[in-house]
Amino acid sequence: MVEMPKGRPEILFPLFAELEGLDGIGPKTAKHYKGLGVETPKDLLLTLPVGGVDRTRRASIRDAVLPGVVTVEVEIGPHRKPASRGRPYRVQVTDAATSFELVFFHAHGDYLQRVLPTGSRRLVSGKVELFDGLAQMVHPDHILPIAEADEIPAYEPVYPLTAGVTQKGITKAIASALPRAPYFGEWIDLELLKSRKWPAWPDALEQLHCPDGPETLSRSHPARERLAYDELLAHQLTLGLARLKLKRAKGRVSEGDGALRAKVLNSLPYRPTGAQDRAIAEIAADMAQPIKMNRLLQGDVGAGKTLVALMALLVAVEAGGQGVMMAPTSILAAQHFDGLKPLAEAAGVRLESLTGRDKGAERREKLAALKSGEIGILVGTHAVFQDDVEFADLRLAIVDEQHRFGVRQRVKLGQKGAQADVLVMTATPIPRTLSLATYGDMDISVLDEKPPGRKPVRTALVSTARMDEVVDHLRQAVAEGRQAYWVCPLVGESEAVEMTAAEERFKHLRAALGEGVVGLVHGQLPPAEKDSAMADFVEGRARVLVATTVIEVGVNVPNATIMVIEQAENFGLAQLHQLRGRVGRGEGASTCLLLYRAPLGETATRRLQVLRETEDGFRIAEEDLAIRGAGDLIGTAQSGLPKFRVADLEGQTALMSIAQSDARALLDRDPEMISPRGQSARVLLWLMEQEKAIGLISVG
Structure with missing residues (x-):
């Protein structure tokens, strides 16, 4: 398993320094930036513009479509102070073809006299509107001496703001942060980079913060797509590393002779569907490996997950061990128990349930039978995690409705049978993007056929x-x-x-x-x-x-x-x-x-x-994603969905897919991440702050 370096590489220090080192940010302003989720120069650089303003220079406001933003060189004329409180302060100005007024409310006259001395020339930029046939620019966005006119870009990016952060402030801070983003080597596959025409990392940032027009800000622009891909790749590398660690996690070889499974199949009034046969075979093959299984069984309502689960549990029993199946509520546990009971009886295997409601002598008897190995299959709720619950030889743990089980419970479960295989079941069809984002570290079996006899x-x-x-x-x-x-x-x-x-x-x-x-x-x-x-x-x-x-x-x-x-x-x-x-x-x-x-x-x-x-759950899930968005679909609080600054889970499914295969290919070739690209990919993981996730992503 790749050991990530103990600390962040030194080349990244400037990007993870305090914000106070940037132009225009003091301790007080730095606190305000937290409202944007920005705590480091790196966060700031990944806060991309949400729009832009055309500030192309014009000779006169006559050349512009009004009302609209105009950037024009003017000569400053007379100042007209307000006649009474609450009235505006006006300054007459003249461009190459006509005159108009700059208008200020609650103005300090001496300040305006200093900034706009009569007879001088200035570059002004702001929204010009007509009032009673007179052109006015109220509170110009920019007023600059001609020598400094180049400070206004022809196309000015507009950033998201929060209380205490201004457009001018954030623009200035970003300009001083850009030099802190050097070239770190390339972590993206070079063929992919060329075919998508993606710029290098620092160039992508430069292009997006200094856009030359609205098209630069679109989601499909190569620079923006590249930054989105970086986030997706870091996320998939993290999942890939977790998967590698699991693949190396020692498991137990659990192989059965098929006798118990044959009894169950003979007792059924129907044949399993092709999808069920496939899933049963995939699970049995995983259990026969000396490494831990980490598989997700995804099946629509009524696709027959119960039978697949039982077949997997019987492999554990045939191999001389035990299996446990857990559900998030006692109602569900009781149902699994009722569904599995006749099948377990057909196989001649003792099946028991254990929930928080089992008390006294009855509970003690079950615990003794579990510890001695008489109980082959246990069905239960979180109660199976309690300290006094001991298995003789736990080979397989099945967790139903994964998103209701926390990582901690999966760890505890692992402790009950340190090398037990893990199968997670969900009846919620998950759109492909989300299953890649949430379960990318797992192998997935999908039940996409209804058993015979289910009526629409x-x-x-x-x-x-x-x-x-x-x-x-x-x-x-x-x-x-x-x-x-x-x-x-x-x-x-x-x-x-x-x-x-x-x-x-x-x-x-x-x-x-x-x-x-x-x-x-x-x-x-x-x-x-x-x-x-x-x-x-x-x-x-x-x-x-x-x-x-x-x-x-x-x-x-x-x-x-x-x-x-x-x-x-x-x-x-x-x-x-x-x-x-x-x-x-x-x-x-x-x-x-x-x-x-x-x-x-x-x-x-x-x-x-x-x-x-x-009635196709997968089609319904895709539609739901399109209507509601990813966070809502899984319930953001417990979704475990990664938070991306640039990438968009709903809109960039295809990129997520490419990132998954790219990450897996890199780790197949270079599991230790020591090749030049592997070294750069390590930098990417530090850059995207994935170091915390590497050890935690999947607990088997």
Whole structure:
């Protein structure tokens, strides 16, 4: 594994020095720059212009389209002081063809007399507008003696600002920071550099901070694309190094004879899909290696991840070891347990569950059976991390819904079986860009086929004005013995409001459909009540389950054929897709009703239409990314998404892909990063402050 040098290379010191060393920045201003996320000269240089102003010199304001910004040489005429407080101070000026006025509010006359002495010549630049037929430039942006006129560029960049930072200040500071960015050697593949016509790193910065026109500022300009690529490459190198470290992490060879797996396959009424066969083979091949597996199993709602997971767990048992499967909530853990139980019984393997609710003698008995190896497969929640939980020989850990598990828990899990293979499962189809950004250190298996017999779900948009019809429809379905979910509105961050909405809807439906027919589940219920309401629904005692989004992931009731989502316009696409996936699991034809409040905005309309048109989770995820952006899609707080200053995850998918293959190719050829390009790539990692991430990115 590459050992990164202990400290930052000296050549980078000027870029990571205090901001105070730059022109116009003192201790007070340096604090203001934090509002832009700028703490070092390097941060400042990667704060790129967000626009620009044309300051081309003209002979006269007559040559310009007004109102507009004009840069022109003038002779200063008489000053007209304000007649009373609150009136403007005016200075008459004349260019090569006409006269106009410079106008100042709250002006200090003696200061203006000094800066604009009558009879002198000055270069002025600012917005000129006509008032009552008279041309005026109010508060010019620039006033310079002719000898200093070259200080104004023909095209002036405009920077993002924050309280206490001005355009003049930031422009001056950047000009003094640019000489601190020398050429560090090239970390990008030279063929790629040539084919994309990308400039060297310092030249790219120079071009972007001294643009010669609006096209320089576009995202596709070679200089900007190059800086975006640097960030993506640093990120992919970090993931690649983590992956290398994992590839060298000692694992256990877990190979089975296939006997238990064959028993399960023989007990199934159907054949696995091609995608399931492929994923099972990829996982078994990883487990047979002497290095730790680090794989992501990505499957859409209903793609059959449970079977793949069980096959992987059986490899561990066939090899003489144990497997554990963890879910983020006890409802989900109970479901995995119910889903796996008949399959484990067919294989003749002891399967148990362990959650925080196991207490006393029962818990002690399970722990003893786990330690002695009698339990082959354990299903549980975070409770499996507790110190008193010991395995006889843990070979495989499966983590469900990865983004709800922190890195710390993955570390703890690693400690339970130091060389255990790790398989992460997610039911959220992740667009390719995001899976590259978030899971680039993992190998990925995708389940992109539905098992046979899954019927499509009919999706309809219904206005809340037709609520009574929906309730009638439900009454009829219940009479026919069918079951339904009713998901209540998503009310931002407020669980209390969501709970009230759910309770109100519960009362309304109970009055309409009768006592005992309707159940209620929401996040504020005590766990035991939640479990008993779920059990009533699963076993068919309750016909309609009113719920908040707690049922989003993994609930499995094959008899439920109707999903009503109230105020569907407030939900994200991925969430709606997950909720819809709760129905269509059994024999009956299923329906998903998206209730919306009219009128619908443009984005909401687009979202609900996409859902109506397709059940392909990957297409839905791509659309969701296009509509909402990356941070929102995964929930920025726990997204683990890298923060880039220049690169744009949504718009530069192709660049991210190139960066991944480029980084992997470099590390394949030069894993120690000692070639000239490897040495430059080390500088890049320091430059992009990835040194912290290298040890942390993936914990196996």
